Amino acid sequence: SQQGEEDPQALSIQEGENATMNCSYKTSINNLQWYRQNSGRGLVHLILIRSNEREKHSGRLRVTLDTSKKSSSLLITASRAADTASYFCATVLGTGRRALTFGSGTRLQVQP
Amino acid sequence: ETGVTQSPTHLIKTRGQQVTLRCSSQSGHNTVSWYQQALGQGPQFIFQYYREEENGRGNFPPRFSGLQFPNYSSELNVNALELDDSALYLCASSAPGLRTDTQYFGPGTRLTVL
Numbered sequence: 001s002q003q004g005e006e007d008p009q010a011l012s013i014q015e016g017e018n019a020t021m022n023c024s025y026k027t028s029i030n031n032l033q034w035y036r037q038n039s040g041r042g043l044v045h046l047i048l049i050r051s052n053e054r055e056k057h058s059g060r061l062r063v064t065l066d067t068s069k070k071s072s073s074l075l076i077t078a079s080r081a082a083d084t085a086s087y088f089c090a091t092v093l094g095t096g097r098r099a100l101t102f103g104s105g106t107r108l109q110v111q112p
Numbered sequence: 113e114t115g116v117t118q119s120p121t122h123l124i125k126t127r128g129q130q131v132t133l134r135c136s137s138q139s140g141h142n143t144v145s146w147y148q149q150a151l152g153q154g155p156q157f158i159f160q161y162y163r164e165e166e167n168g169r170g171n172f173p174p175r176f177s178g179l180q181f182p183n184y185s186s187e188l189n190v191n192a193l194e195l196d197d198s199a200l201y202l203c204a205s206s207a208p209g210l211r212t213d214t215q216y217f218g219p220g221t222r223l224t225v226l
Contacts (some may be wrong), residue, residue, distance in 0.1 A: 031213055040200055042114070042217040043155070088154050092213045098206070099145055099168055100215060102154035 005103050006089060012109040019076040021106040023089030024069075030092045032065055033100065034074050037086045046074075046087075081112040114138060116205050116218035124224045125193050133188040133221045137205030143167070144186040145215060146178060149200040161186055190223075198225045 007022045025032070031050045035043040049056045049065045049072070056063045062075040076083055086107050090100040115138040125131050137144050143162045147155035157170035161180035175191040184205070190197055200222050204215035 033214065035217075040220070040222070042116075042202060042219040043204075044114075045214050045216065048214055090154075098143075098213050099157045099160050099170070100147075100155070100204075100213075101157065102147075104154045 006087070006106040008106060009104070010107045010109070012111065013079060014111050015079060015081055017079055019079050019083070019108055019110070021074045021087050021108070023072045023074070023103055025072075025089070025091050025101075025103075026070065027091075029067075032063075032072050033090045033092070034061075034063060034072075035088045035090060035102075037088065037105075039085075043088065076108075079108075079110045081110050084108060084110045114205075114216040114218065116203065116216050118201075118203055118218035118221050120221060121219070122222045122224075124226065126226050127193055127195060129193050130189065130191045131193060131223060133190075133201050133203075133223070134185070135188070135203035135205075135218055136185045137203075138216050141205035141207045141216070142184050143206045144180055144184065145204045145206070146186070146188045147202040147204065148172075148197075149202060149220075151199070155202055158188070193225045195225050198223060 033048045034046040037043045047058045047063050049063050060077045065072045086105045088102050088105045090102045117136045119134045145160040146158040149155040158172050159169040160167045164180045177189045180186045200220045202220045204217045206215045
């Protein structure tokens with residue numbers, strides 16, 4: 001079963017616009033990560049935010065984490081056609097194995 | 113590129129057959145995790161190997177088995193293939209000793225079961 005759910009499932013924007021994707025999860029976590037996947041290829045790690053952090057930046061990416069609401073958001077600013085991909089949030093549980101539990105993903109289409 | 117390689121890239125099998133997928137981890141990584149990704153879904157955790165021992169397993173039947181070798185490369189074996197096993201199989205390597213849970217994924221093996 002999926003730990004997290006992304007919203008929206010699909011998003012289509014114009015180049016230059018900002019894209020915001022949301023992720024909700026069910027159980028307490030150690031950290032939350034965002035990954036990107038280009039058309040059925042391997043996943044690429046984008047950013048990791050720990051449970052004691054509220055916001056993190058990396059280039060054009062901004063991630064927020066609200067542990068009281070069990071939710072996170074990924075903002076991509078000034079989007080480019082090359083940002084077209086599926087984006088997944090993944091959590092590592094607070095205890096036990098260090099495996100990733102993925103959501104179902106947001107498919108982002110950036111129109112040139 | 114992550115440095116994680118998988119073989120083969122694509123594979124077609126028939127129901128009831130057995131398949132072995134291979135993964136070479138990134139240099140310095142002692143942990144390999146395997147995931148199954150059905151079309152349009154997020155990856156689902158199959159199992160993880162740490163220093164040649166299974167270190168956790170997801171909700172997959174025993175006909176999914178694995179192995180990790182002394183050089184930390186890994187194999188995923190699936191027996192008695194079913195149509196629902198058709199998916200992209202991803203392996204990821206990591207180094208928990210570095211106090212990070214970031215995983216580095218290979219390009220995947222696309223398995224089709226007819």
